[in-house]
Amino acid sequence: MAKDQFVSQIADIETDFPQWYSDVVLKTQLVDYGPVKGTMVIRPYGYAVWENIQNEFNVRFRENGYSNAYFPLLIPMSFMTKEAEHVEGFAPEVAVVTHAGGEKLAEPLCIRPTSETIIGTMYGKWIESWRDLPLRMNQWANVMRWEKTTRPFLRTSEFLWQEGHSVFASEEEAEEETQKMLRVYEEFARTCLSMPVLTGKKTEKEKFAGAVATYGMEAMMHDGKSLQSGTSHYLGQNFSKAFDIKFTDKDGAQKYGYTMSFGVSTRLIGALIMTHGDERGLVMPPVVAPVQAVIVPIASKKEGVLEACRALKEKLAQAGVRVVLDDSDNSPGWKFNEWEMKGVPVRIELGPRDIEAGKFLCARRDTLEKCEFALDGAAKSVPALLHEIAVNMYEKAKKRMNERIVNADTLEELLDGVNKGNFVRAGWCGCRACEDKVKEFAQATARVMDGNNTAKTCVACGKKSERTVFFARAY
Amino acid sequence: MAKDQFVSQIADIETDFPQWYSDVVLKTQLVDYGPVKGTMVIRPYGYAVWENIQNEFNVRFRENGYSNAYFPLLIPMSFMTKEAEHVEGFAPEVAVVTHAGGEKLAEPLCIRPTSETIIGTMYGKWIESWRDLPLRMNQWANVMRWEKTTRPFLRTSEFLWQEGHSVFASEEEAEEETQKMLRVYEEFARTCLSMPVLTGKKTEKEKFAGAVATYGMEAMMHDGKSLQSGTSHYLGQNFSKAFDIKFTDKDGAQKYGYTMSFGVSTRLIGALIMTHGDERGLVMPPVVAPVQAVIVPIASKKEGVLEACRALKEKLAQAGVRVVLDDSDNSPGWKFNEWEMKGVPVRIELGPRDIEAGKFLCARRDTLEKCEFALDGAAKSVPALLHEIAVNMYEKAKKRMNERIVNADTLEELLDGVNKGNFVRAGWCGCRACEDKVKEFAQATARVMDGNNTAKTCVACGKKSERTVFFARAY
Numbered sequence: 001m002a003k004d005q006f007v008s009q010i011a012d013i014e015t016d017f018p019q020w021y022s023d024v025v026l027k028t029q030l031v032d033y034g035p036v037k038g039t040m041v042i043r044p045y046g047y048a049v050w051e052n053i054q055n056e057f058n059v060r061f062r063e064n065g066y067s068n069a070y071f072p073l074l075i076p077m078s079f080m081t082k083e084a085e086h087v088e089g090f091a092p093e094v095a096v097v098t099h100a101g102g103e104k105l106a107e108p109l110c111i112r113p114t115s116e117t118i119i120g121t122m123y124g125k126w127i128e129s130w131r132d133l134p135l136r137m138n139q140w141a142n143v144m145r146w147e148k149t150t151r152p153f154l155r156t157s158e159f160l161w162q163e164g165h166s167v168f169a170s171e172e173e174a175e176e177e178t179q180k181m182l183r184v185y186e187e188f189a190r191t192c193l194s195m196p197v198l199t200g201k202k203t204e205k206e207k208f209a210g211a212v213a214t215y216g217m218e219a220m221m222h223d224g225k226s227l228q229s230g231t232s233h234y235l236g237q238n239f240s241k242a243f244d245i246k247f248t249d250k251d252g253a254q255k256y257g258y259t260m261s262f263g264v265s266t267r268l269i270g271a272l273i274m275t276h277g278d279e280r281g282l283v284m285p286p287v288v289a290p291v292q293a294v295i296v297p298i299a300s301k302k303e304g305v306l307e308a309c310r311a312l313k314e315k316l317a318q319a320g321v322r323v324v325l326d327d328s329d330n331s332p333g334w335k336f337n338e339w340e341m342k343g344v345p346v347r348i349e350l351g352p353r354d355i356e357a358g359k360f361l362c363a364r365r366d367t368l369e370k371c372e373f374a375l376d377g378a379a380k381s382v383p384a385l386l387h388e389i390a391v392n393m394y395e396k397a398k399k400r401m402n403e404r405i406v407n408a409d410t411l412e413e414l415l416d417g418v419n420k421g422n423f424v425r426a427g428w429c430g431c432r433a434c435e436d437k438v439k440e441f442a443q444a445t446a447r448v449m450d451g452n453n454t455a456k457t458c459v460a461c462g463k464k465s466e467r468t469v470f471f472a473r474a475y
Numbered sequence: 476m477a478k479d480q481f482v483s484q485i486a487d488i489e490t491d492f493p494q495w496y497s498d499v500v501l502k503t504q505l506v507d508y509g510p511v512k513g514t515m516v517i518r519p520y521g522y523a524v525w526e527n528i529q530n531e532f533n534v535r536f537r538e539n540g541y542s543n544a545y546f547p548l549l550i551p552m553s554f555m556t557k558e559a560e561h562v563e564g565f566a567p568e569v570a571v572v573t574h575a576g577g578e579k580l581a582e583p584l585c586i587r588p589t590s591e592t593i594i595g596t597m598y599g600k601w602i603e604s605w606r607d608l609p610l611r612m613n614q615w616a617n618v619m620r621w622e623k624t625t626r627p628f629l630r631t632s633e634f635l636w637q638e639g640h641s642v643f644a645s646e647e648e649a650e651e652e653t654q655k656m657l658r659v660y661e662e663f664a665r666t667c668l669s670m671p672v673l674t675g676k677k678t679e680k681e682k683f684a685g686a687v688a689t690y691g692m693e694a695m696m697h698d699g700k701s702l703q704s705g706t707s708h709y710l711g712q713n714f715s716k717a718f719d720i721k722f723t724d725k726d727g728a729q730k731y732g733y734t735m736s737f738g739v740s741t742r743l744i745g746a747l748i749m750t751h752g753d754e755r756g757l758v759m760p761p762v763v764a765p766v767q768a769v770i771v772p773i774a775s776k777k778e779g780v781l782e783a784c785r786a787l788k789e790k791l792a793q794a795g796v797r798v799v800l801d802d803s804d805n806s807p808g809w810k811f812n813e814w815e816m817k818g819v820p821v822r823i824e825l826g827p828r829d830i831e832a833g834k835f836l837c838a839r840r841d842t843l844e845k846c847e848f849a850l851d852g853a854a855k856s857v858p859a860l861l862h863e864i865a866v867n868m869y870e871k872a873k874k875r876m877n878e879r880i881v882n883a884d885t886l887e888e889l890l891d892g893v894n895k896g897n898f899v900r901a902g903w904c905g906c907r908a909c910e911d912k913v914k915e916f917a918q919a920t921a922r923v924m925d926g927n928n929t930a931k932t933c934v935a936c937g938k939k940s941e942r943t944v945f946f947a948r949a950y
Contacts, residue, residue, distance in 0.1 A: 032597065032600070032601075034546070034547040034593075035547070035550075035551060035554070035593065035596055036547060036549050036550075036551060036584060039547040039549065040547070041544070041545070041546050041547065041597055042544060042545040043544055044542035044543065044544050044612065047542075047543050047544050047545055048542070048543070050545075051543065067519035067522075067523070068519065068522050068523070068526065069516070069517060069518055069519050069522045070516070070517040070522055070525075070635065071509070071516050072509040072510070072511060072514040072515070072516065072633055073586075073617055073619070073633050074511050074514065074570070074619075074633070075510075075511075076510060076511060079510070091577075092576065092577050093576060094575070094576075095549070095572045095574070095575035095576075095584075096572060096573065096574040096575065097570045097571060097572050097573075097586070098571065098572075098573045098574065099570070099571040099573065099583075100569070100570035100571065100621040100632075101567065101568060101569075101570075101621030101622075101623070102566075102567050102621075108574075109511060109570075111548075111572070111586075118509075118510065121510055122507065122516055125507070126507075137519065141617075142548055142616075142617065144548070144549075146575040146576030146577075147576075148576070157575075158547055158548050158549070160545065
């Protein structure tokens with residue numbers, strides 16, 4: 001009954017995953033469509049996830065020497081053109097301001113699609129000597145990339161993100177930072193989103209416009225497609241030469257710095273939805289869940305029930321749990337469905353008999369199992385349960401991903417692999433033509449390159465494999 | 476000597492306040508000019524102030540029932556025109572996107588100057604019944620208003636702000652909320668910025684475009700000019716009728732909601748600089764200061780000094796103090812000047828003799844006085860001192876403001892008052908012509924209206940005073 005009620009609300013996850021996604025993001029009020037095509041409104045339940053993501057990252061960025069700052073939204077078009085590959089990659093997607101204050105502007109301004117050019121300009125002004133290096137800053141901001149096909153969180157014309165930008169005196173330091181921040185992303189995905197990822201270098205075709213090398217993390221969604229969930233770019237001296245980021249070194253010589261940048265966006269919210277969601281709706285990873293535990297009173301009109309619920313809520317809040325008491329007029333069954341769909345990790349049921357026995361019931365959203373705890377130990381047992389859920393969600397998703405990584409020696413095997421919703425590990429000779437051939441034959445792209453070249457031959461041409469690549473269909 | 480070194484860096488606050496302001500904001504690295512005219516780059520030291528402001532407000536907004544959300548940057552021009560006064564007020568200032576994704580847009584989009592129109596559109600879609608009310612949301616965002624004359628923090632084409640937007644079933648509730656959020660602003664200014672303000676209703680001329688009534692808080696800057704530091708608008712049904720924000724009431728009838736909005740911006744950073752700054756530079760109010768205490772080691776090469784400084788730093792950080800240990804190679808004198816200019820509330824000096832005596836020296840930035848504390852009581856004495864500084868800064872600024880509020884019965888007295896850097900309390904008949912006359916004669920505007928009409932006659936025409944007004948020159 002409860003389940004039927006629910007099933008009527010959202011599409012079946014196995015047979016119509018795209019519709020399931022739309023249903024879930026709209027009905028749980030994470031997001032809504034904005035009036036301008038391709039834009040989204042992030043509603044409080046969705047924005048709270050983003051705020052939790054921000055808080056977790058701010059701690060990590062600070063530990064790694066980053067300070068937050070804010071750079072302007074509008075970038076003169078002439079800045080974009082200073083780095084040839086960069087403008088080629090981004091110009092087709094930019095939104096352009098041509099008029100302001102009632103007048104036509106002398107130079108059109110673009111809304112930042114990313115901020116290397118404007119931050120590079122400021123860094124060029126600020127950096128003078130080796131003493132100013134390394135320089136590390138992070139920005140939380142909105143960016144805009146005009147896209148033809150859009151979906152809430154996954155691809156929207158405007159999205160929120162963080163972009164870190166650093167300058168180093170040496171190539172080695174900048175490269176090491178590029179790797180280090182990728183590891184920060186990977187650890188964040190595991191710890192905070194309970195989400196396993198594959199990390200590695202991107203191919204030339206897939207790299208960031210203007211980068212020497214891009215490293216990415218890719219996560220496997222419920223349908224077996226890959227979602228690029230974060231990238232870290234080693235930019236070499238491409239941007240320092242274009243934006244005159246020079247410093248006087250210890251030897252007195254003027255040198256160009258080496259730069260890198262890295263970013264994750266509100267796309268991470270899409271990633272966690274499509275990694276963990278099930279037929280009942282969202283399954284929120286505990287660390288970033290807006291509500292970690294909901295208390296549903298049973299027989300709430302009986303004497304003492306609401307008081308006991310309030311006392312438990314207070315105790316859990318004191319213990320740092322984000323807890324809500326649902327004392328609305330709806331029936332417990334309605335509440336169970338509602339909070340299940342919203343993916344709250346722990347549902348607590350508390351009624352007269354529980355109170356008498358000094359216990360409460362917990363229903364886990366990840367396994368749907370129930371367990372009982374003593375009321376007076378709630379401040380310890382609920383946080384411990386949340387941690388257990390986070391670990392279990394990660395292990396479950398990791399097992400699933402590992403089971404769905406297959407090897408292919410031929411294009412046919414690769415096609416069969418991605419058709420079955422797998423990531424396919426295959427050899428690649430390194431040429432663009434073969435990468436394009438895979439795309440054409442299997443509608444799959446090179447997600448990241450494996451650290452080890454375990455394959456013998458290129459899946460497309462049969463020549464010697466230079467790199468082993470994870471191919472997949474991707475969002 | 477120390478002072479001379481300093482004086483060479485920033486203009487004299489008494490004789491050239493505008494230059495002092497520019498010098499201080501640039502040299503303390505709060506901000507820099509952006510490449511596009513009228514834009515600013517908020518550097519880490521400035522952005523940290525903004526983050527502290529955000530954190531303090533988030534607590535207050537949550538307590539008042541607000542959830543954070545995020546609405547799109549781009550607003551169709553047609554939305555702006557739905558509320559006649561609103562478009563008249565904002566159209567001349569908007570930046571317009573005409574091209575995106577390589578094509579000309581069918582309808583030009585404006586970059587939000589404020590979000591009543593787009594949030595109103597979504598509220599119209601979301602609200603169905605009286606059960607959905609009151610609805611309260613807040614957004615932290617960048618907005619853009621193309622201005623001719625700009626100054627960092629005070630008036631920039633792009634700025635960061637929060638905007639709260641609420642809908643109520645009744646006029647009374649919406650009006651009460653407008654007043655309540657103004658009181659939240661006032662309490663925040665006092666508690667977090669140590670900044671006294673005048674609050675009250677704005678005249679028709681000065682109100683928000685589209686509002687029924689605007690209430691503002693005005694703060695007195697060092698030069699006696701007023702800075703509008705926050706506003707709260709009662710919007711009546713103007714926007715609910717324009718954006719179809721309707722609900723089914725308990726009686727089954729469809730009714731329009733009553734809306735209100737309120738906002739503060741990065742201008743608050745300009746406000747605190749110009750309220751508290753002195754001839755040595757910034758004086759940061761402790762609650763939002765990025766660094767609350769700096770430890771300067773004395774004779775740092777002597778054995779045990781740096782260790783003792785690190786131990787003290789650790790102890791203070793544990794006690795929740797934002798503390799920095801300046802163990803750079805610069806001389807103590809250089810450090811004293813640098814941190815004084817940056818306005819750090821407490822400077823701690825710790826050398827071999829202090830350590831031996833189990834004490835440390837504190838120099839207060841607000842009074843420049845020094846005091847001594849026992850090392851083992853630092854976790855209590857430093858937070859207590861920070862609180863004392865916050866209170867003292869408020870009292871000092873309040874005394875100053877109160878001394879500089881004068882009464883005027885004639886335009887000449889009013890002119891004399893504002894020439895001397897005062898706020899001038901004067902009677903007003905209520906007509907626009909007299910308000911304009913004051914502006915023309917004394918270059919002063921009506922900042923807010925006094926709650927009590929204590930004046931007898933209009934300062935401009937001599938007729939009966941309908942309202943007593945605080946006039947001032949303003950930023």
